[in-house]
Amino acid sequence: MFKFTMTDELTMAKADEDAQRVYAKKLAADRESQKRERAEELPEQRESRLAAKRESEKRRRAEESKEQQGNGLEADRERKNRKRAEESKEQQGNRLEADRERKNRKRAEELPEQRGSRLAAKRESEKRRRVEELQEQQEIRLAADRESKKRKRAEESQEQQEIRLAADRESNKRKRAEESEQPESYRLAFRYNPVDDYSLSRCVQIGTMSKICPYCKALKFNGETMGMCCASGKVKLxxxxxxxxxxxxxxxxxxxxxxxxxxxxxxxxxxxxxxxxxxxxxxxxxxxxxxxxxxxxxxxxxxxxxxxxxxxxxxxxxxxxxxxxxxxxxxxxxxxxxxxxxxxxxxxxxxxxxxxxxxxxxxxxxxxxxxxxxxxxxxxxxxxxxxxxxxxxxxxxxxxxxxxxxxxxxxxxxxxxxxxxxxxxxxxxxxxxxxxxxxxxxxxxxxxxIKLMNPATNKEMNKKCSAMHYYSYRLMIRKDEENYILKCRELFHQFVVDMYAKIESERLLYIRLNQTKLRSEQYIHLRDAVINDGNTTNVGRLTILPSSYAGSPRHMHKYAQDAIAYVRLYGRPDLFITFTCNQSWDKILQLLLQGQSAVHRHDITAVSSGKS
Structure with missing residues (x-):
């Protein structure tokens, strides 16, 4: 029977510390030796070593179970997050620059088939991710994409901008060329098949009003734009x-x-x-x-x-x-x-x-x-x-x-x-x-x-709220809130028409007071009229309506040119189809308030016929 004393315990602890120090020194020496060997190795030796390492890693991952694979990936992510959290800004910049250089080298060396398969896999992965994401996640992603694009374009030089625009033009040309090569059956305006049930088509099934604005809790259909209710959180009433x-x-x-x-x-x-x-x-x-x-x-x-x-x-x-x-x-x-x-x-x-x-x-x-x-x-x-x-x-x-x-x-x-x-x-x-x-x-x-609000800081901005944004906010249906304006039936119709006239008056006033910002002096038709008439004293003070103003001559001219372009690309249309809203559709009846019929809610029937 052995009896340990305090002296024996101290001796064993000291021996463990000595062993750990020796092991640490050995690891440090091994790292230094490895560094020297890698610094002296030839490019061919480095490639063969990395290839052998990749093969070994592949075999190891092929043999591990799903649980081990998940644990390994989680450990890699944790290790990578700790390492990135500890690095300085300079180290982060160097790492990102090295990643970009490595990615550029890899893409420069890949074959056209490899590039095509990589982009196809990336598109499929992006599709799956977007299908699985929630509506709120989609809106956040789109907002982040817009901000990223704005920053990138603001920082690019004139030469980079010209290169980007030239690439966009080439991409549009290729896309139009591919469209023109479609078979004749694809270019027909409408081909009816009596076997198909068109009521199940995605173009007809707009779904329920289940999309909820993350800022003002307004209910919308899936196809409606993000900011139509509160300008993406900028309008708060x-x-x-x-x-x-x-x-x-x-x-x-x-x-x-x-x-x-x-x-x-x-x-x-x-x-x-x-x-x-x-x-x-x-x-x-x-x-x-x-x-x-x-x-x-x-x-x-x-x-x-x-x-x-x-x-x-x-x-x-x-x-x-x-x-x-x-x-x-x-x-x-x-x-x-x-x-x-x-x-x-x-x-x-x-x-x-x-x-x-x-x-x-x-x-x-x-x-x-x-x-x-x-x-x-x-x-x-x-x-x-x-x-x-x-x-x-x-x-x-x-x-x-x-x-x-x-x-x-x-x-x-x-x-x-x-x-x-x-x-x-x-x-x-x-x-x-x-x-x-x-x-x-x-x-x-x-x-x-009424000023717009910054949705991030909840503070007022210098920009003013427009009449369109104000009344869009007022007329929306919101979750767990009663909108008494929508209960007023024929008076609600009069109110909407009256306020729309106010919105149009505000737009016209803005156009009249901002002719220089809209560069109306550059409009070719006005310049030609002055040149041909020769007498500018008879022109007077004109207000030129831009093509963005619905119903203006330039707006109608733009639509006429678009129609001609469609006919030139796809051929003459076979049918001219109008679509009428059915007031007995379930998706309309579900949104009516108690005691209402479809004629009392033109805001719903207009949206339904427009979406369908």
Missing amino acids: PLLAAPPEPLKTFLTGTTSESKRFLSKIRKYNSCFQMTSFGAQIENPDQFLSTFKVKGQIYHRAGSLLPFSGENHKFLQLYFISDRNSELNARCEISSNVERTIVSQLQHLFHENNNLVRLFKTAINLMPTDTHKIVISADKTPPGQHVRRYNAPTIDEVAIVMVGNQFLPRDIILHKRNAQLLRIAETHRCYDALQYPIIFWDGADGYHFN
């Missing part, structure tokens, strides 16, 4: 407040009273609108429930009070002292409206609409008829942030005398006056004055001071 009772119940369409209200919702809105709606309205026929207008849309407002002996109109109705007389006047505006519904809405707007309360307070502060009420187009309440989009408060209303200077877009209302004021489309109260049922609290609408 607060929700419109839910309407109080009884308006909330009226918009549901579940009760008999609410159904009668929704069937005449435009008439009820006209009973309470504060501005007149000016446009040439086309009466829809009995088969098409569509709101159509011709020409320009404009809203006008009169004075707060009528002259003696005249009837109250629009905004003036809110200043009738007797509520019963006010109710009688409102019921006389539109026929077939129910007095009980009008009475309930009248009470709601007097109690909850900030614009009505603002005007009532302001009129009491006007000492004479020569004073005016001025509502600034872009003013922000004192101490408040512009992105809160508050409804106007009495602090924002100025009571001024005649002769004061105003901005062109300000709303200037007289106490008594025979003139009508046109409300600017970009005034923040434009929507609430015309659509009190939608904006029951008088909330602000679109105006120029």
Whole structure:
């Protein structure tokens, strides 16, 4: 029986340390010897050594099980990640440069068949990866690709840019040449096969509205663009407040009273609108429930009070002292409206609409008829942030005398006056004055001071939000949120047409004010006209619409040239096919709100027929 003492343990520990030191020295010596041998070896010796190593590695990997292979790959990744985390920026740059050099040498030496098989394998791998990725991953990848392409193009020299553009032109030429070599059956416009079930085609099956925007949670179809709802996170607006009772119940369409209200919702809105709606309205026929207008849309407002002996109109109705007389006047505006519904809405707007309360307070502060009420187009309440989009408060209303200077877009209302004021489309109260049922609290609408947001930092950018982006955000369907605008049926149709006219007006204004940026002086047709006429004094100030403006002459000319190009490449078309949306499609009925039919939601039927 042996008995170990403390001295024996110390002796054994010292022996282990000596053995480890000897082993470490041996490893260091082996590494140094290996370095010297590799430095002295000839290129042929190096190639044979690396080839033998590759063969040995292949045999080892062929013999290992799947579990061992997975463990080995995981260990390699861990080792590589640790090594890369510890390297300095200079080492990282050297490594990346060496990788690029090695890759370039390998690609320069490969045969055309090897290059083709490598690219084909890469494409297949990319296809599989993209099929498996989630919608959010796809959007992140596309955004990263765009940023990478922007940086790369910003850093390239003029020579590199010319080389890239020349390569793109050559690639397009090859692609078009390959298309022209397709067989005649491929070039036919349409070849119908009665055996095929075309309802199962990918072109028809657009799927459900399951695509969710990662920024604003808007629901979209798979084929819809990423930024159509919120410009990829750059537009952030607060929700419109839910309407109080009884308006909330009226918009549901579940009760008999609410159904009668929704069937005449435009008439009820006209009973309470504060501005007149000016446009040439086309009466829809009995088969098409569509709101159509011709020409320009404009809203006008009169004075707060009528002259003696005249009837109250629009905004003036809110200043009738007797509520019963006010109710009688409102019921006389539109026929077939129910007095009980009008009475309930009248009470709601007097109690909850900030614009009505603002005007009532302001009129009491006007000492004479020569004073005016001025509502600034872009003013922000004192101490408040512009992105809160508050409804106007009495602090924002100025009571001024005649002769004061105003901005062109300000709303200037007289106490008594025979003139009508046109409300600017970009005034923040434009929507609430015309659509009190939608904006029951008088909330602000679109105006120029709404800024885009940086989605990464959640801070305001210098760029302003356009009317198109604003109303695209407002009209989207979002998960777990109620959009009360979509419940307004015929009034929703009028609102969409009105706001689209506003968007087009803003586009035209931008084109008119930015002719130099659009380089309109370079347009060949205008230059030829000036040269041929010879008299430039008769030209006047022209506004040239670019081809990007839908419906402009240059836009139509561009489409005509595209059509000619298609005919030249594919031959004359065999059939001209139009496609009509079926309102009974399941994908339409699934998106309708309670009590709605397809005629109430042109936003869905337009998308469905466009996608199909």
